Amino acid sequence: MTEKALLFNPDQISKARSEPLWLEEARKGAYEVFRAVPWPSKKTEAWRYSAGRLKAVPFDLPLEEPRGQSYGREALPEWVQSRISSADFSAFLVFKGADLVYAEVPEELTEKGLRFLSLHQALKAYPELVEAHLYKAIPARQKGDANDKLPALNAAIWNHGVFVYVPDGLQLEAPIGVLREIEAGVLSVGRTLVVLGENARLSYVEEHYSPDLERPSVNLAMTELILGAGASLVHANVQSWGDNVHHLYRQRALLARDASLKDLTVNLGASFARSEVGSELAGPGADSEMLGIYFADGDQHLDHYTLQHHVAPHARSDVYYKGVAKDRGNIIYQGLIQLEPAAQKTDAYQTNRNLLLSREARAESVPQLEIAANDVRCSHGSSIAPIDSEQRFYLQSRGISRLAAENLLVAAFLEDVLGRIRLENLARYLAGAIEQKVGLEV
Amino acid sequence: MAKSLEIQDLWVSHDGKMILKGVNLSLPLGEVHALMGPNGAGKSTLGKVIAGDQAYTVERGRVLLNGEDITGLEPDERARKGLFLAFQYPLEVPGVSIANFLRLALKERLGRDVPVTEFYARLQEGLKTLEWDEEVLGRYLNEGFSGGEKKRNEILQLLVLRPQVAILDETDSGLDIDALKVVARGVNSMRGPEFSALVITHYQRLLNYIVPDVVHVMMDGRVVKTGGPELALELEARGYDWLKEEVAHAGGS
Ligand SMILES: Nc1ncnc2c1ncn2[C@@H]1O[C@H](COP(=O)(O)OP(=O)(O)OP(=O)(O)O)[C@@H](O)[C@H]1O
Ligand SMILES: [Mg+2]
Numbered sequence: 001m002t003e004k005a006l007l008f009n010p011d012q013i014s015k016a017r018s019e020p021l022w023l024e025e026a027r028k029g030a031y032e033v034f035r036a037v038p039w040p041s042k043k044t045e046a047w048r049y050s051a052g053r054l055k056a057v058p059f060d061l062p063l064e065e066p067r068g069q070s071y072g073r074e075a076l077p078e079w080v081q082s083r084i085s086s087a088d089f090s091a092f093l094v095f096k097g098a099d100l101v102y103a104e105v106p107e108e109l110t111e112k113g114l115r116f117l118s119l120h121q122a123l124k125a126y127p128e129l130v131e132a133h134l135y136k137a138i139p140a141r142q143k144g145d146a147n148d149k150l151p152a153l154n155a156a157i158w159n160h161g162v163f164v165y166v167p168d169g170l171q172l173e174a175p176i177g178v179l180r181e182i183e184a185g186v187l188s189v190g191r192t193l194v195v196l197g198e199n200a201r202l203s204y205v206e207e208h209y210s211p212d213l214e215r216p217s218v219n220l221a222m223t224e225l226i227l228g229a230g231a232s233l234v235h236a237n238v239q240s241w242g243d244n245v246h247h248l249y250r251q252r253a254l255l256a257r258d259a260s261l262k263d264l265t266v267n268l269g270a271s272f273a274r275s276e277v278g279s280e281l282a283g284p285g286a287d288s289e290m291l292g293i294y295f296a297d298g299d300q301h302l303d304h305y306t307l308q309h310h311v312a313p314h315a316r317s318d319v320y321y322k323g324v325a326k327d328r329g330n331i332i333y334q335g336l337i338q339l340e341p342a343a344q345k346t347d348a349y350q351t352n353r354n355l356l357l358s359r360e361a362r363a364e365s366v367p368q369l370e371i372a373a374n375d376v377r378c379s380h381g382s383s384i385a386p387i388d389s390e391q392r393f394y395l396q397s398r399g400i401s402r403l404a405a406e407n408l409l410v411a412a413f414l415e416d417v418l419g420r421i422r423l424e425n426l427a428r429y430l431a432g433a434i435e436q437k438v439g440l441e442v
Numbered sequence: 443m444a445k446s447l448e449i450q451d452l453w454v455s456h457d458g459k460m461i462l463k464g465v466n467l468s469l470p471l472g473e474v475h476a477l478m479g480p481n482g483a484g485k486s487t488l489g490k491v492i493a494g495d496q497a498y499t500v501e502r503g504r505v506l507l508n509g510e511d512i513t514g515l516e517p518d519e520r521a522r523k524g525l526f527l528a529f530q531y532p533l534e535v536p537g538v539s540i541a542n543f544l545r546l547a548l549k550e551r552l553g554r555d556v557p558v559t560e561f562y563a564r565l566q567e568g569l570k571t572l573e574w575d576e577e578v579l580g581r582y583l584n585e586g587f588s589g590g591e592k593k594r595n596e597i598l599q600l601l602v603l604r605p606q607v608a609i610l611d612e613t614d615s616g617l618d619i620d621a622l623k624v625v626a627r628g629v630n631s632m633r634g635p636e637f638s639a640l641v642i643t644h645y646q647r648l649l650n651y652i653v654p655d656v657v658h659v660m661m662d663g664r665v666v667k668t669g670g671p672e673l674a675l676e677l678e679a680r681g682y683d684w685l686k687e688e689v690a691h692a693g694g695s
Pocket of ligand 2: 487611
């Protein structure tokens with residue numbers, strides 16, 4: 001695609017919403033970076049398996065704009081109804097396109113200090129809170145190489161999003177959630193900012209769903225997770241877009257002293273998905289567990305990149321990503337453990353396992369270590385294997401059909417990841433969604 | 443008498459190497475036959491091919507179950523028709539609990555939903571026969587099981603699924619005498635006019651507890667001799683060499 005097609009005007013986005021000046025400046029700066037840096041290519045290490053796919057992403061679609069829609073609870077899409085009836089969210093927001101169409105945030109939680117609203121609402125209601133944290137985990141003005149192209153574009157032109165703030169000491173047990181459906185034929189650019197104060201505690205689930213689309217759409221989304229000292233966040237991002245959606249996602253968590261993150265990234269949908277999930281362990285005692293589940297069928301291409309960036313000493317991080325591919329599906333994992341010189345006494349682990357259900361399915365797995373400290377414990381492991389035909393025969397020999405046997409083996413393969421999620425309802429829902437992907441009628 | 447299982451001139455290869463070279467064997471309904479033979483004779487291969495293992499290629503011949511040619515069927519279709527193979531080396535399947543697995547298998551075997559109460563009644567009965575603690579049901583299928591536990595688990599599956607024809611491949615190996623008696627009791631509890639079994643073993647020991655109606659001996663991919671229970675005693679006493687010679691002579695003449 002030509003750069004010409006991408007002549008957005010970040011000024012207009014800011015002006016149209018009467019955004020504060022600092023944001024207008026940040027957008028401009030980001031847009032300069034976007035214009036200056038090249039697109040990721042095959043030579044961009046982190047993009048080596050997906051540069052071709054990226055080239056085919058139609059970024060020149062019209063920007064998805066808010067249309068001021070809002071729904072009653074009964075009018076919410078069916079999938080939303082079904083999810084909220086089983087997910088046990090104590091509060092949730094529903095987005096259709098760029099519009100926040102429905103919000104259910106009990107007053108009791110607001111009184112305790114929870115802020116849970118759209119990012120633009122937050123800019124009006126809590127401008128200092130937003131200013132203090134936005135672009136802190138994913139800066140608007142990056143140092144500037146091809147890897148910064150998409151984050152810069154997002155920082156410049158995002159026009160919808162979510163803001164979550166949990167003040168110091170507030171500990172919420174029940175999860176809160178955002179459910180979003182994309183429209184057809186648009187470039188959707190959203191941003192999520194989650195801020196936890198000292199010793200705050202939260203479970204936050206993002207779910208993305210659409211039916212198969214007749215016209216392609218692009219979802220370019222960034223999520224910043226900012227954890228204060230001793231804060232504890234369980235976060236899940238579940239991507240179940242339909243066919244014809246291109247999903248480009250970056251997430252960065254900033255962990256202060258003794259903060260703890262349990263993250264889950266799920267990629268089940270979209271024609272092409274690229275998820276970059278990183279944690280920066282900025283304070284000693286911080287702990288980041290990053291789980292991933294992905295499953296490609298048909299011609300899906302699902303690419304994952306994780307970053308464990310240890311800045312402070314005595315921190316721990318653990319990546320555990322598992323992928324399944326059938327048909328002609330393509331699954332990719334690359335990960336980097338990066339230890340700065342000060343990051344002594346680090347524990348960092350990285351595991352990626354892949355299961356292939358057909359001959360045509362493909363997987364790549366590239367774990368990497370980059371270590372500048374010496375007194376550390378690091379390990380990584382990866383594997384790619386077809387389904388075990390002897391196990392399948394064993395199960396089939398008891399009367400279980402080939403499909404059901406594969407289903408059992410896939411569920412068994414993913415069992416330990418699902419078991420590590422602290423969100424039981426979500427784990428159950430995902431188990432069902434994965435069964436459907438294997439092909440068993442449920 | 444009705445032949446519940448019949449093998450006709452079965453030739454089977456693996457990776458281009460012929461393993462079974464014209465096996466003929468028939469197992470009438472209601473009978474228990476033993477299948478003996480030296481290591482590498484092809485006993486397990488025969489069992490797995492009867493069960494439908496697609497790792498092997500059937501070059502020639504047929505497998506009939508109750509008169510129906512099942513040679514081309516998927517393993518699960520055969521199982522639903524009443525066939526069961528207790529594996530010589532049961533697979534470990536981490537992440538799949540025995541209870542979930544057996545419940546699904548029983549549903550397939552019966553072709554209908556199985557109420558929890560009915561399922562547990564069968565399980566309890568099987569566990570009792572095998573003197574086994576219920577605790578095992580929550581464990582993953584064979585994961586970390588000792589050799590003996592794996593064999594016991596095969597028989598538990600046999601007791602829950604109640605097949606019509608069972609092939610037991612060295613279910614006795616690795617069992618101490620007490621465990622052997624327990625397992626034999628399990629198999630004997632299935633015996634009756636509607637059940638037949640092919641018991642693969644190297645040892646007379648098992649046949650003291652599961653007394654066979656007929657003994658077959660396999661060597662180099664063929665059934666070379668068929669006789670009564672006394673044949674097993676003779677093999678126990680004399681080994682296989684005399685039989686090898688006999689076969690060689692018969693082949694030469
Ligand atoms: N999956 C396989 N891969 C390679 N070779 C095989 C395979 N299965 C069987 N064979 C070969 O076929 C021959 C018969 O093996 P099989 O396991 O059927 O013998 P068996 O009679 O069961 O022996 P045992 O008494 O030791 O269990 C052996 O030479 C064996 O190596
Ligand atoms: Mg054998």
